[in-house]
Amino acid sequence: xxxxxxxxxxxxxxxxxxxxxxxxxxxxxxxxxxxxxxxxxxxxxxxxxxxxxxxxxxxxxxxxxxxxxxxxxxxxxxxxxxxxxxxxxxxxxxxxxxxxxxxxxxxxxx
Amino acid sequence: xxxxxxxxxxxxxxxxxxxxxxxxxxxxxxxxxxxxxxxxxxxxxxxxxxxxxxxxxxxxxxxxxxxxxxxxxxxxxxxxxxxxxxxxxxxxxxxxxxxxxxxxxxxxxxxxxxxxxxxxx
Numbered sequence: 001x002x003x004x005x006x007x008x009x010x011x012x013x014x015x016x017x018x019x020x021x022x023x024x025x026x027x028x029x030x031x032x033x034x035x036x037x038x039x040x041x042x043x044x045x046x047x048x049x050x051x052x053x054x055x056x057x058x059x060x061x062x063x064x065x066x067x068x069x070x071x072x073x074x075x076x077x078x079x080x081x082x083x084x085x086x087x088x089x090x091x092x093x094x095x096x097x098x099x100x101x102x103x104x105x106x107x108x109x110x
Numbered sequence: 111x112x113x114x115x116x117x118x119x120x121x122x123x124x125x126x127x128x129x130x131x132x133x134x135x136x137x138x139x140x141x142x143x144x145x146x147x148x149x150x151x152x153x154x155x156x157x158x159x160x161x162x163x164x165x166x167x168x169x170x171x172x173x174x175x176x177x178x179x180x181x182x183x184x185x186x187x188x189x190x191x192x193x194x195x196x197x198x199x200x201x202x203x204x205x206x207x208x209x210x211x212x213x214x215x216x217x218x219x220x221x222x223x224x225x226x227x228x229x230x231x
Contacts, residue, residue: 001172034213038155045205046155048219057219089155091216097160097169099145099215104154
């Protein structure tokens with residue numbers, strides 16, 4: 001059973017920078033896992049932010065960026081705004097047509 | 111405008127079946143993979159299944175393998191999820207999402223608003 005790990009919760013001050021990570025319980029995340037990131041606010045459908053490690057989806061502001069940091073995928077929000085307060089999920093491609101979501105990170109902006 | 115609209119959800123007894131549909135518009139449906147993602151009440155997102163552009167390749171989460179079948183009809187711009195032997199733990203809001211051509215199991219968006227499946231006796 002593949003387990004994708006994310007911080008359960010993080011907080012950031014308005015205008016600050018925060019990095020969310022996406023790892024594997026066993027092993028390292030590389031670009032081969034095609035890490036992708038999603039934002040979801042309560043009652044809404046998810047919104048795709050980043051795919052293929054660092055490609056921003058259409059309309060996503062450039063204060064959202066993706067990367068590989070060490071052995072994990074990372075989503076960095078620079079200049080956090082109040083409406084960035086959301087749940088954030090990553091997904092990793094495991095091969096053979098299988099993808100797995102992480103458990104999600106609840107981001108608080110305060 | 112690119113749009114995905116799910117339908118077919120409802121209340122079903124354990125062991126029962128449902129068929130979900132996702133109607134696509136505003137893009138060349140046959141040029142993309144498609145995925146189903148679900149979210150149980152108060153829980154996180156769970157990848158369920160993916161299908162490549164022509165239906166020739168599919169993938170399933172372990173939790174649904176052998177019970178769910180994904181399919182598509184490119185002539186009708188529609189994606190389907192046949193769900194059999196339903197369990198209480200399948201209760202969730204089911205979203206369809208457009209995927210890529212190569213990484214067809216990774217949701218790239220857009221996403222539909224979802225259809226609710228409730229499995230209860």
